[in-house]
Amino acid sequence: MVKRQGSGRATINDVARQAEVGSTSVSRFLRDPSVLSVKLQKKISKAIDELNYIPDPKARALASGYSNVIGVLIPSFSNIVFSDILRGIHDAVEGTAYQIQIANTRYDTAEEDRLISLFVGQKPRALILTGVDQSIRSRELLKERGFPVVQILDKTDDPIDMVIGFSHEQAATSVIQHLFERGYKKIACIAARMDERVTRRLAGYRDCLRKLNAYDSSLEFLSAEASSAQLGRKLMADALDGKSDFDAVFCFNDDLALGAFFECQARGISVPQDMGIVGFNDLEMMAAAYPSLTSIRTNRYEIGKQAVERILQSIEGGHRKNERLFDIGFSLIERQSTQRK
Amino acid sequence: MVKRQGSGRATINDVARQAEVGSTSVSRFLRDPSVLSVKLQKKISKAIDELNYIPDPKARALASGYSNVIGVLIPSFSNIVFSDILRGIHDAVEGTAYQIQIANTRYDTAEEDRLISLFVGQKPRALILTGVDQSIRSRELLKERGFPVVQILDKTDDPIDMVIGFSHEQAATSVIQHLFERGYKKIACIAARMDERVTRRLAGYRDCLRKLNAYDSSLEFLSAEASSAQLGRKLMADALDGKSDFDAVFCFNDDLALGAFFECQARGISVPQDMGIVGFNDLEMMAAAYPSLTSIRTNRYEIGKQAVERILQSIEGGHRKNERLFDIGFSLIERQSTQRK
DNA sequence: TGACAGTATGGTAGCGCTACCATATTTTTT
DNA sequence: AAAAAATATGGTAGCGCTACCATACTGTCA
Numbered sequence: 001m002v003k004r005q006g007s008g009r010a011t012i013n014d015v016a017r018q019a020e021v022g023s024t025s026v027s028r029f030l031r032d033p034s035v036l037s038v039k040l041q042k043k044i045s046k047a048i049d050e051l052n053y054i055p056d057p058k059a060r061a062l063a064s065g066y067s068n069v070i071g072v073l074i075p076s077f078s079n080i081v082f083s084d085i086l087r088g089i090h091d092a093v094e095g096t097a098y099q100i101q102i103a104n105t106r107y108d109t110a111e112e113d114r115l116i117s118l119f120v121g122q123k124p125r126a127l128i129l130t131g132v133d134q135s136i137r138s139r140e141l142l143k144e145r146g147f148p149v150v151q152i153l154d155k156t157d158d159p160i161d162m163v164i165g166f167s168h169e170q171a172a173t174s175v176i177q178h179l180f181e182r183g184y185k186k187i188a189c190i191a192a193r194m195d196e197r198v199t200r201r202l203a204g205y206r207d208c209l210r211k212l213n214a215y216d217s218s219l220e221f222l223s224a225e226a227s228s229a230q231l232g233r234k235l236m237a238d239a240l241d242g243k244s245d246f247d248a249v250f251c252f253n254d255d256l257a258l259g260a261f262f263e264c265q266a267r268g269i270s271v272p273q274d275m276g277i278v279g280f281n282d283l284e285m286m287a288a289a290y291p292s293l294t295s296i297r298t299n300r301y302e303i304g305k306q307a308v309e310r311i312l313q314s315i316e317g318g319h320r321k322n323e324r325l326f327d328i329g330f331s332l333i334e335r336q337s338t339q340r341k
Numbered sequence: 342m343v344k345r346q347g348s349g350r351a352t353i354n355d356v357a358r359q360a361e362v363g364s365t366s367v368s369r370f371l372r373d374p375s376v377l378s379v380k381l382q383k384k385i386s387k388a389i390d391e392l393n394y395i396p397d398p399k400a401r402a403l404a405s406g407y408s409n410v411i412g413v414l415i416p417s418f419s420n421i422v423f424s425d426i427l428r429g430i431h432d433a434v435e436g437t438a439y440q441i442q443i444a445n446t447r448y449d450t451a452e453e454d455r456l457i458s459l460f461v462g463q464k465p466r467a468l469i470l471t472g473v474d475q476s477i478r479s480r481e482l483l484k485e486r487g488f489p490v491v492q493i494l495d496k497t498d499d500p501i502d503m504v505i506g507f508s509h510e511q512a513a514t515s516v517i518q519h520l521f522e523r524g525y526k527k528i529a530c531i532a533a534r535m536d537e538r539v540t541r542r543l544a545g546y547r548d549c550l551r552k553l554n555a556y557d558s559s560l561e562f563l564s565a566e567a568s569s570a571q572l573g574r575k576l577m578a579d580a581l582d583g584k585s586d587f588d589a590v591f592c593f594n595d596d597l598a599l600g601a602f603f604e605c606q607a608r609g610i611s612v613p614q615d616m617g618i619v620g621f622n623d624l625e626m627m628a629a630a631y632p633s634l635t636s637i638r639t640n641r642y643e644i645g646k647q648a649v650e651r652i653l654q655s656i657e658g659g660h661r662k663n664e665r666l667f668d669i670g671f672s673l674i675e676r677q678s679t680q681r682k
Numbered sequence: 683t684g685a686c687a688g689t690a691t692g693g694t695a696g697c698g699c700t701a702c703c704a705t706a707t708t709t710t711t712t
Numbered sequence: 713a714a715a716a717a718a719t720a721t722g723g724t725a726g727c728g729c730t731a732c733c734a735t736a737c738t739g740t741c742a
Contacts, residue, residue: 024723025722058402077427102431228625284596288569352727353728354729363691363692365691368731376690401729404728405729
């Protein structure tokens with residue numbers, strides 16, 4: 001008789017034999033011990049300890065049809081924003097039975113569609129998506145799948161399932177208001193990698209300035225390139241070399257703001273006296289700069305953490321709560337770069 | 342008769358039926374089509390297309406005893422260094438049959454040990470570890486496991502299996518030499534999060550300065566806190582407030598260097614004239630700063646990418662190559678912050 | 683020509699677990 | 713007290729795949 005090479009580890013049947021119960025009871029114990037009599041619970045618990053048994057997730061997934069994988073789609077690995085989110089996700093998932101599977105959409109909707117159907121095919125336990133601008137096709141695909149889907153980093157009234165984020169338009173608006181309060185009149189903007197969220201910040205910037213009768217399209221300096229300090233410097237140089245005049249610049253990312261700031265330094269332009277600067281995301285170094293740089297603080301870590309927590313609730317609780325919209329907010333951190341004397 | 346709820350997707354048996362072959366042949370086709378006759382190859386390939394068949398990794402893993410998971414242990418998610426490495430890893434793994442599973446050791450050896458045995462229990466296809474300072478226990482555990490193990494980001498003559506990285510001592514040495522060439526005489530250092538790699542940079546700094554008869558222990562400013570620009574500013578402030586005199590500072594991380602630079606600006610200390618500054622890792626913004634900041638460029642993306650490529654070679658090739666040590670080098674990027682006139 | 687090796691394919695028993703049903707036991711109802 | 717319902721447990725057939733063996737079909741050489 002042939003004996004297939006087993007893993008060498010104890011299996012659920014070993015535990016069942018040791019505890020003198022059926023393997024089904026052990027399986028039940030693993031899922032929810034409370035459905036068993038206390039007597040059985042003790043026997044099984046003892047046997048598991050003695051055999052040092054660890055369930056095999058692969059076998060579990062195969063038998064149940066459900067994996068313990070929480071899929072995460074992010075558009076980029078290089079952006080610190082996503083490192084922070086991933087840190088939150090990983091921290092929240094630690095100690096649970098779930099695993100994180102990350103995939104990179106590279107800011108490409110077609111790739112996002114492909115990855116979503118790939119994930120759906122693998123029957124994940126839940127999915128975390130970046131932004132709220134998935135294709136109709138993907139939305140349809142996900143709506144009836146029966147597993148939790150969390151969209152993060154943005155806001156919408158009509159999520160696929162749940163959404164955790166904040167309003168980029170509002171954040172932009174609060175920046176403009178702050179700059180006006182500080183006495184800045186002509187506000188330029190610098191943007192890179194025009195993804196959905198940056199585009200929304202831009203929309204907020206435009207709306208707010210229009211309402212204040214201060215919008216000037218020649219003060220927008222946009223680039224499709226990835227955001228970076230070097231690009232920020234270049235765009236700020238373009239802006240300063242242009243014919244239009246401005247006394248403050250709203251950078252839609254902190255690295256752009258840092259670059260813009262360095263360009264001012266290189267040209268001897270005094271910040272905040274002659275030029276106000278505001279960034280977005282409040283990276284750690286914004287506080288360390290001299291002068292320190294005003295920015296919008298976003299709770300990226302918290303977004304990732306809560307995304308997982310909501311998923312766990314949704315799975316454990318079984319039924320879906322009514323709450324599906326979670327606005328995590330933002331805060332304007334006023335620093336020296338907009339502190340006109 | 343009861344019919345268990347299948348996944349709905351086509352299985353290997355569906356393909357076999359459609360192609361009018363045995364399921365074993367389909368399985369062989371998946372592993373290596375060339376062992377089959379051309380006729381069978383065509384039939385199976387056609388059937389797979391028609392049924393839109395995708396193999397189920399869970400079932401595969403269960404049957405074969407091996408998962409398609411490549412485990413990755415990193416000490417931190419917040420550090421940009423590791424984002425870049427992860428980007429390289431993910432890019433290299435894309436399109437292959439393997440999946441990445443990331444875990445966070447939090448710079449803790451005990452946690453690393455725990456995670457390694459956890460991974461080993463899951464029979465990963467390969468493991469990527471950060472640094473070369475794993476515990477004896479973990480080394481033993483991994484040496485005879487039969488799957489590839491890559492240690493990254495450091496250098497050693499005695500890897501568990503393979504190592505891809507560079508010498509931190511050498512990098513430090515080249516910084517000191519550069520500073521001396523530029524006329525700096527008294528070189529302080531600023532270090533944070535004293536992990537193994539930072540410690541090796543410190544060792545290189547000390548050795549080199551001792552050889553040059555220029556070592557002064559009072560010029561070392563160390564902190565166990567995580568590296569950040571704010572910490573860099575604080576340590577630089579401490580250094581400048583101290584009694585010892587120095588004309589250059591070697592920061593063991595770029596964010597520290599940025600902070601040190603800002604502290605100089607705040608105090609009106611001219612960089613590079615009165616103070617030379619060097620960082621480590623060459624983050625993108627170092628080039629954008631004004632004055633731009635000298636740093637050691639490390640090929641983090643490449644390290645991650647190559648780690649996976651070596652693993653794939655090792656798995657495909659079956660036999661292990663003799664090559665196990667891969668020095669990916671570093672380069673000193675000279676910029677304005679050490680360009681004394 | 684037959685014996686033997688080599689090559690190409692197929693059949694089937696698991697891998698370790700859970701879903702589904704069956705059965706035994708206890709509790710509730712009439 | 714018997715019947716019905718609820719609860720607790722066990723047996724077993726898969727989940728989709730691969731490892732292992734068996735078998736059929738070549739070609740080679742005495």
